Amino acid sequence: MTAAPMIEFWRGGMLESFHSGHAVVFGPDGIEAAWGDPEAVIFPRSSVKMIQALPLVESGAADAAGLSERQLAFACASHSGAALHRDAAAEWLSGLGMHEEDLRCGVHMPWDAEEKTRLVCSHEAPCQLHNNCSGKHVGFLTLNRHLRGGSEYVEVTHPLQQTIKTVFEEVTDVTSPGFGIDGCSAPNFATTVTGLARAMQLFAAANPEGSTRERAAARLTQAMATFPEMVANDGRACTELMRAMGGKVAVKTGAEAVYIAILPEQKRGIALKIVDGATRAAEAAITALLIRQGVLDRNHPTVETWLTGAQKNWRGIVTGEIRLAPGFG
Amino acid sequence: MTAAPMIEFWRGGMLESFHSGHAVVFGPDGIEAAWGDPEAVIFPRSSVKMIQALPLVESGAADAAGLSERQLAFACASHSGAALHRDAAAEWLSGLGMHEEDLRCGVHMPWDAEEKTRLVCSHEAPCQLHNNCSGKHVGFLTLNRHLRGGSEYVEVTHPLQQTIKTVFEEVTDVTSPGFGIDGCSAPNFATTVTGLARAMQLFAAANPEGSTRERAAARLTQAMATFPEMVANDGRACTELMRAMGGKVAVKTGAEAVYIAILPEQKRGIALKIVDGATRAAEAAITALLIRQGVLDRNHPTVETWLTGAQKNWRGIVTGEIRLAPGFG
Numbered sequence: 001m002t003a004a005p006m007i008e009f010w011r012g013g014m015l016e017s018f019h020s021g022h023a024v025v026f027g028p029d030g031i032e033a034a035w036g037d038p039e040a041v042i043f044p045r046s047s048v049k050m051i052q053a054l055p056l057v058e059s060g061a062a063d064a065a066g067l068s069e070r071q072l073a074f075a076c077a078s079h080s081g082a083a084l085h086r087d088a089a090a091e092w093l094s095g096l097g098m099h100e101e102d103l104r105c106g107v108h109m110p111w112d113a114e115e116k117t118r119l120v121c122s123h124e125a126p127c128q129l130h131n132n133c134s135g136k137h138v139g140f141l142t143l144n145r146h147l148r149g150g151s152e153y154v155e156v157t158h159p160l161q162q163t164i165k166t167v168f169e170e171v172t173d174v175t176s177p178g179f180g181i182d183g184c185s186a187p188n189f190a191t192t193v194t195g196l197a198r199a200m201q202l203f204a205a206a207n208p209e210g211s212t213r214e215r216a217a218a219r220l221t222q223a224m225a226t227f228p229e230m231v232a233n234d235g236r237a238c239t240e241l242m243r244a245m246g247g248k249v250a251v252k253t254g255a256e257a258v259y260i261a262i263l264p265e266q267k268r269g270i271a272l273k274i275v276d277g278a279t280r281a282a283e284a285a286i287t288a289l290l291i292r293q294g295v296l297d298r299n300h301p302t303v304e305t306w307l308t309g310a311q312k313n314w315r316g317i318v319t320g321e322i323r324l325a326p327g328f329g
Numbered sequence: 330m331t332a333a334p335m336i337e338f339w340r341g342g343m344l345e346s347f348h349s350g351h352a353v354v355f356g357p358d359g360i361e362a363a364w365g366d367p368e369a370v371i372f373p374r375s376s377v378k379m380i381q382a383l384p385l386v387e388s389g390a391a392d393a394a395g396l397s398e399r400q401l402a403f404a405c406a407s408h409s410g411a412a413l414h415r416d417a418a419a420e421w422l423s424g425l426g427m428h429e430e431d432l433r434c435g436v437h438m439p440w441d442a443e444e445k446t447r448l449v450c451s452h453e454a455p456c457q458l459h460n461n462c463s464g465k466h467v468g469f470l471t472l473n474r475h476l477r478g479g480s481e482y483v484e485v486t487h488p489l490q491q492t493i494k495t496v497f498e499e500v501t502d503v504t505s506p507g508f509g510i511d512g513c514s515a516p517n518f519a520t521t522v523t524g525l526a527r528a529m530q531l532f533a534a535a536n537p538e539g540s541t542r543e544r545a546a547a548r549l550t551q552a553m554a555t556f557p558e559m560v561a562n563d564g565r566a567c568t569e570l571m572r573a574m575g576g577k578v579a580v581k582t583g584a585e586a587v588y589i590a591i592l593p594e595q596k597r598g599i600a601l602k603i604v605d606g607a608t609r610a611a612e613a614a615i616t617a618l619l620i621r622q623g624v625l626d627r628n629h630p631t632v633e634t635w636l637t638g639a640q641k642n643w644r645g646i647v648t649g650e651i652r653l654a655p656g657f658g
Contacts, residue, residue: 009585009606012509014519016372017585017606106643121450131643180341181648190343224461256338256346276605277338277346314435314460319510 005325007281008272009311014126018325019281021257023272023289026197028205032268035328038194042273043180045188047254047322049076049136050262051171051199052186055163056139057216062144065096072220073227075139078253081110081130081235088230089134098141103128104154105137105184112233133184135230140186156187163190171199171217183255193271196260200269203250203262215308221262224250237283240302241290251294257282263295283307284322288329331363334654335603335617336610337638347654348610350586352601352618355526357534361597364657367523371602372509372518376583378405378465379498379549379591380528381515384492385468386545390475394425401549402556404468407582409562410439410459417559418463427470432457433483434466434513441562462513464559469515485516494518500528512584522600525589529598532579532591550591553579566612569620569631578624586611592624612636613651617658 003020010016022036031038053075056062071092079085093099105185110116110130119126124273128134140153140160149159151274156179160286165187169176172195182188189278191199204239205215228242231252241251250262257274259282270289296303304311310318332349339345345574351365360367366490382404385391391401400421408414422428439459448455457463469482469489477490485491485508494516498505501524520528535546553560557571560581560625570580586603588611599618603610616635619625625632632638639647 011372012507012517012519014370014372014507014509016509017604019605041343043340043343104644108643117449120446178341178343180343180345181642181646183640183642183644183648185644188341190341273345276348276607276610278605278607281605313510313512313514314437315433315514317510317514319512 001039002037003275004328006035006328007284007314008323008325009320010323011311011320014097016320019274019276019278020192020283021034021272021274021281023285024193024197025289025293026194026201026271028201028267031183031194031197032164032245035308036193039192040273041190042176042196042258043188043190043256044196044260044271045182045254045256045258046078046133047196047258047260047271048168048199049078049252050203050217050224050250052136052164053139053169053220054171054213054216055167056143057211057219059143059146061143064146065142067142069219069223070227072223072229073230074135076220077135077231078132079135079230080112080236081126081132082112082115082233084229085112085135085233086110086115086129089129089138092138093141096138096145097139100128102151103134103137103300104139104152105131105133107131126265131184136185136186154185154187161187171202172196173198193273196271197269200260200262200271201267202269204264204269205267218264221250221264224252237286237306239285240305241296243301244297244300245290245295249285249290251290253279253282258284259283261286261290263293266293266295268293278289285329288324292329330517331366332369332604333657335364335657336613337652337654338649339648340640340649347648348603348605348607350601350603350610350614351522352599353522353526354618354622355523355530355598355600357362357530357596359657360523360526365522368521370506370519370521371525371587372517372519372585373525373589374511374583374585374587375407375462375499376525376581376587376589376600377528378407378581379532379546379553379579382468382549383496383500383542383545385472386548387541388472388475390472393475394471396471398548398552399556399559400513401552403464405549405553405581406464406560407461407567408464408559409565410455410461411441411442411444411562411608413558413559414441414464414562415439415444415458416511418458418467421467422470425467425470425474428456431470431480432460432463432466433481434460434462436460438478439518442534460513462515465515466513483514483516490516494551500531501525503529522602525600526598529591530596533593533598534596542604547593550579550593555580566615566635569634570616573629573631574619574624578619580615580619582608582611588612588615590615590619592622595622595624614657618654621658
């Protein structure tokens, strides 16, 4: 089954560009709504950081290290490398008695404008603390110490990654057909859109007083929704959408236009992938699905940014708008 | 007819994202090759700057103002706002006895890293000279003085824009179905992919000693191919591809993933549009078509950047590659 048209960009009353994708809304009894091909195989990329953090919590490693809910949110982040993120990574590492050099996520210039300006204008190089995945990687190091694994923790054969793979296949209920190397050098296991949505439904339905896994999943969801600034940054979709929903829903983006949502009150999970990898479309599509599910107010100001606001040019002149493709949302 | 798959992004041996589009190769006798829907209506955006500059040259306004070939290339640019572009815009304006405030392109931070750093670290604001379309706009002002039009030269009813519309419909041989407002506030007239390719064929086949229009078209093509650094910037696809082809071919990108090529030796024009608007795919697709046409050496180092090189992550680890979709290129 082919991808379904989802998001359209209009200019001057004519369709200029459009994006197609796959999406699944998964409820307690299974698939409730789907667009495109629910069985399409995708790389979930950073949308599954809460799954990668699940063994950190359910193993007891998080409690043994005395991690706060804020740190758990940070373990699920694709953050902007702003000062608060850089410092959070540094402090957590310090608490482990470890150093920036122990990370294996690599270095990139932070996305946060203020921190980037500070670095550039002071001729200071960015470091691995700025990497958008540094929170996940400090989480990896925390679990790795618990597992007593070797230092090269991103190798796919490493006990840490094999532990994550096992958990990933359990919560998706799909045997992963393979893996790719992510931007941060960790393996990223492929799954289906349905598998990803099913895993998010498991997080949504997790009883905070249930099994070890359920307690861990509920705790991670609540941590993300409670500390949205740790998951992305001011002005970014994940942070602003979670703020707009008042801590009741967790959402997470992944590179190449993946997005998930965890809706605890409805016990529903959502997963979507735009097949061309465009983040602008994934942001618009998840916004539309959150409105559809009744958890996001379509009149909330942040909705304008991702979906309903006019597209403007450098002089502030309206040039067009985003529309939902017929049959989507 | 639907868009044809063109460019694929693979990771870990699996397809992660892909891009579809429309493309036409137009020769002396008409369409020679096509993918997707040749009659798809598109906004050509900045890919048609050489058409927008055509009346500047054929009216005699360019010669009356004593414009150099380098300035003609600049009139066709989506430049990076580097120092050489900023200065070129300032000098040309000064030659007209006009000022930055006479432009109507708007202000955005330049894309050029060095100039951006200079501005940010000196707390200096960018100005309209940095706008990627400032060359086109100074060209507009030059023709506008010749036409004795009013100061609001980007209004669609302004004599300047109506002159451009007439020329645009003549060279595309398509009645434009409408227009949109571009990022730089100028009207951008819609056409078909075939219309755009036909216009590029007209440029390609233009006799440098032929009619007024032919001489103007040949001169603009040669200006772009001779001064590629004025059309984009070091390291950008238009500039590097033109350099790799040794001044024999002109290429130009447009926002939302449009690309054109003018091949004078073959008297052929190429136009393509990726329907999702992804520049990465338009760059890969035009590279593939230039190789297909035999004007770009597939072993030239710049081809790795846009098409054949391995995709790597922050630690330099190979994560995947770009592939042509079956049936394309």
